[in-house]
Amino acid sequence: MMLKVGELARRSGLTVRTLHHYDSIGLLKPSGRSDAGYRLYNRDDVARLHQVQALRRFGMALADIGQFLAKPGTSLPDLIARQIDSLDRQIAEAAKLREQLAALRGQLLAGEEPELATWLTTLEQMTVYDKYFSKEELAQLPIYNDPAAPEEWTALIEAVGQNMAAGVPPSDPSVQALAEKWMATFSRQAGHSFDIMQRLDNMWSREEEYRKQSGVTFEMRNYIAAASGQGKLALYAKYMRPEEMETMHKHFRTRAHEWPGLITEIRQQMAANPSPLAPEARVLAQRWYALFTDMVGNAPDVRERFRKALENEPALNAGRMMSDDVLNFLRQAHAAA
Known part of the structure; x- marks a missing residue:
């Protein structure tokens, strides 16, 4: 019995696009083709797909799965x-x-x-944490295991709440310092992992009861985000020209919210296919380049001065989502595009 790609997708719970991707990277090649050119999968193909999906559930990257299954004696x-x-x-x-x-x-x-x-x-x-993290991850997660974590957050939340109640604007240096401490604490208690930070934020956004228990409101998060952005812009101003700072201020007001979603998509693509030459990677790289250009402008040496700011100002990297591996992936994909 041979299954067409659509039937295999339906019965396996995957998408046709995923199966096409597995074929394109050599992870799951169909054993046959119909007269019309449709992919056809037999029993051995389905057994291999079982192995692929099992290894994915164990957290193995696609590139590593191919190497693992290619080894003799794989059982x-x-x-x-x-x-x-x-x-x-x-x-x-x-x-x-x-x-x-x-x-x-x-x-x-x-x-x-x-x-x-x-x-x-x-x-x-x-606990709600189990919906977002494995037991192994929880065992290594400071925000979950560190006895001092609740006290740290209580103090930070109280300080932020007092400033908001007093009407202190996010542009105030004291609030910016508080936002810097907030982001540094979040990053440290998430093990300095963007993936963990993203999942913690998703958990906070989706789980109303957890959000209530945390004491962090949407208004409070927006207040911290605004203060963090203002503080970082002040640091960038040491390296950028006035007209470039006007561009950055406008970007932070209108498009800064686009970055987290885009970076999440990029990381998902890297997990699915680490090759920067993939068509999907090139599309994402073009979106990144357009968004980055909207933030810093088109001056010939603006990117060099932006890079120097990141190198010389440690505070700019606190909670930064764009890690070096993501940036290298995007640069290669953009060059290929």
């Missing part, structure tokens, strides 16, 4: 055994939580007041 039974072990751990954790919830419900129905430790144990097991 499908061993890979499935790893999947079973992972599922067994998830089932055990779910069963433990169910048992805890059943006991808690029983106490409440009997008119008993559960102990503090019982509530805390249940909360720990159903």
Whole structure:
């Protein structure tokens, strides 16, 4: 039995575009073609797709998956055994939580007041963090594990709230210093990982209860973002010309919000296909170049002065999303385009 690409996409839960991409990078080549030229996949192809998806779930990059599967002696039974072990751990954790919830419900129905430790144990097991991070990631995540983290954030949130209540503008140097401390703390407690920072921000944005517990409001985040932007613009002003600063101020007011989404797309593309020569990479590089040009203008040496600012001002790199690996990827893709 041979499956067309559309049928395989439907039954595997993937997209046709993903399967085409796997074919283009040599990760999953169809064993046949129909008379009309459609890709056809047999049992062995589907088995290989199972391996690819299993390794993706274990966090392996596509480039590494191809190398791994090319090694002699790669064992499908061993890979499935790893999947079973992972599922067994998830089932055990779910069963433990169910048992805890059943006991808690029983106490409440009997008119008993559960102990503090019982509530805390249940909360720990159903924590919202599990929806966004693996157990391994949580074990290494400072914001989750560091006992001092809650006190740090409480102090920062109180300070920001006081400034907002007093009507202190984001352009005030004291607020900019507070924003710099805020971003540095966020970066450090996220392990200086943009991916972790992005997921923490997604969790905060989507989980209303978590947002309430954190004490950080949308207004507070916007206030910090405005102060951080003003503070960084003041540093850039040491290297850029007045007319270039006017361009940067306009960009920060009108288009700065586009950067996080674009960088997330770029990182997703790098994870799916690390080659800067891919057509998707070239399109993203063109979007990056256009947005960057909108920020700094077209002066011949403006990019050199922008780079010097980043090199000489450590505060400009606090919480910076555009890491060196992303920048190198974009430069190569843009050169190819």
